[in-house]
Amino acid sequence: MWYYIEYIILLSIILIFIVNLSQILKPLIMKNNYLLMLLMGIVLFISCSVDNDPIEEFPNLVIIGGGDGIGDINDGNVNNEANVDDDITVDLMAGQNINAGSVTVSGIDDSVGVTYSTEGDWEIVEIHLFIGDANDLPTNNGGNPQIGQFPYSETYNSGTTSVNFSDLLNIPEGECVWVAAHAVVVNSVTGQEETAWAFGEPINSGGGNGNGNGNGNGNGNGNGNGGNNGSWAMYFEVCNN
Numbered sequence: 001m002w003y004y005i006e007y008i009i010l011l012s013i014i015l016i017f018i019v020n021l022s023q024i025l026k027p028l029i030m031k032n033n034y035l036l037m038l039l040m041g042i043v044l045f046i047s048c049s050v051d052n053d054p055i056e057e058f059p060n061l062v063i064i065g066g067g068d069g070i071g072d073i074n075d076g077n078v079n080n081e082a083n084v085d086d087d088i089t090v091d092l093m094a095g096q097n098i099n100a101g102s103v104t105v106s107g108i109d110d111s112v113g114v115t116y117s118t119e120g121d122w123e124i125v126e127i128h129l130f131i132g133d134a135n136d137l138p139t140n141n142g143g144n145p146q147i148g149q150f151p152y153s154e155t156y157n158s159g160t161t162s163v164n165f166s167d168l169l170n171i172p173e174g175e176c177v178w179v180a181a182h183a184v185v186v187n188s189v190t191g192q193e194e195t196a197w198a199f200g201e202p203i204n205s206g207g208g209n210g211n212g213n214g215n216g217n218g219n220g221n222g223n224g225n226g227g228n229n230g231s232w233a234m235y236f237e238v239c240n241n
Helices: 002-024 026-031 033-049
Strands: 088-094 098-106 113-118 122-132 152-155 162-165 176-187 193-198 213-216 222-225 234-239
Touching (some): 088 176, 088 234, 098 176, 098 193, 113 176, 122 162, 193 234
Antiparallel strands (some): 088 098, 088 193, 098 113, 113 162, 122 152, 122 176, 176 193, 176 234, 213 222
């Protein structure tokens, strides 16, 4: 938009200059048609010399969209400010609704690395990490992830707040992988221990958290209700575009 405004202003200045010049040279122009043709040629040359192609601003801008409900982009679970260059950063969600830190995937167009970082009083106790084709993600018959079979697993001493895995794989240009980053974190002040996942899409979309209770009488009759065996585990996609 500003490009066209600047172009119009420049052209107006040139035309004003030509008009004023023509008034000064009017006696000569009346006598010499060649001079008039010269002035018209100058105007035409200047007009054609201006690049009419609009400036393409932010050619590499990528906007990541989010869905409804918990984890919407506006909730801050995807850190857009941190998603620069080759890094993708998402929140590390403990107990489903506690932001305990972040998980960053780096080197997307080279050798991929993953970094866990906690914040506040949260520390890392245990990590299970999967990165690769979604079809290769270890799951049980119910579709829930089997973190014990994730290819990268470690336990850590107290006080650990940052863990890095480097040179995990290379993502061919135009292809994508899925990252399922699980952790066990503990609050160093309160002793509260929580399961944590890097924010993303549900791994088992049919799953959910459930609880059950029941009661019976002495004759053995009872009734109860319960939930399903779903999991709130999440993973997110990373592409080398």
